[in-house]
Amino acid sequence: MSLPEHFCCVDVECVATGRRHDERGVAHVAVVDQDEHLLLKRKVRPSGKVENYLTPLTGLRPGDLGGAPPLEEVRREVVALLGPSMVLVGQGIANDIGWLDLVEGRDFAYPVNLAEVFKTYNPRYNNYSFFSLQHEANTLLGHGCLN
Numbered sequence: 626m627s628l629p630e631h632f633c634c635v636d637v638e639c640v641a642t643g644r645r646h647d648e649r650g651v652a653h654v655a656v657v658d659q660d661e662h663l664l665l666k667r668k669v670r671p672s673g674k675v676e677n678y679l680t681p682l683t684g685l686r687p688g689d690l691g692g693a694p695p696l697e698e699v700r701r702e703v704v705a706l707l708g709p710s711m712v713l714v715g716q717g718i719a720n721d722i723g724w725l726d727l728v729e730g731r732d733f734a735y736p737v738n739l740a741e742v743f744k745t746y747n748p749r750y751n752n753y754s755f756f757s758l759q760h761e762a763n764t765l766l767g768h769g770c771l772n
Contacts, residue, residue, distance in 0.1 A: 631711045632659040637721040638683040642673035651696050651724050664706050668693040700725050707733050716758040
């Protein structure tokens with residue numbers, strides 16, 4: 626079996642558009658190719674009023690989204706960069722795929738979820754342990770590289 630030639634990492638950041646855990650709106654989208662070239666880095670105007678920018682997670686602050694385009698416009702840009710032979714890689718990539726309403730086989734070939742790749746069986750609790758992307762990178766690239 627040969628490996629695909631085209632990989633991209635896609636990352637979507639969301640802000641809180643309400644007080645409930647599931648009230649979120651896309652506020653930032655980035656796409657990086659397998660050669661670490663930044664293909665797209667766009668702020669997005671959320672569809673609802675921003676209640677909280679979730680700054681520790683997103684890096685976004687009030688005023689950052691002024692003049693940002695709507696999600697559908699940015700989504701079209703993302704789709705134009707991908708294609709049915711592109712493999713999407715990311716931490717919990719299914720969430721990013723869902724936010725962008727991408728379709729496997731049409732917009733990309735298939736996803737690779739890094740959380741699944743690096744999960745470890747924990748015999749003590751008879752389940753799997755999952756790690757953060759920061760932990761995975763620090764372990765692979767050297768302790769403390771992302772601190």
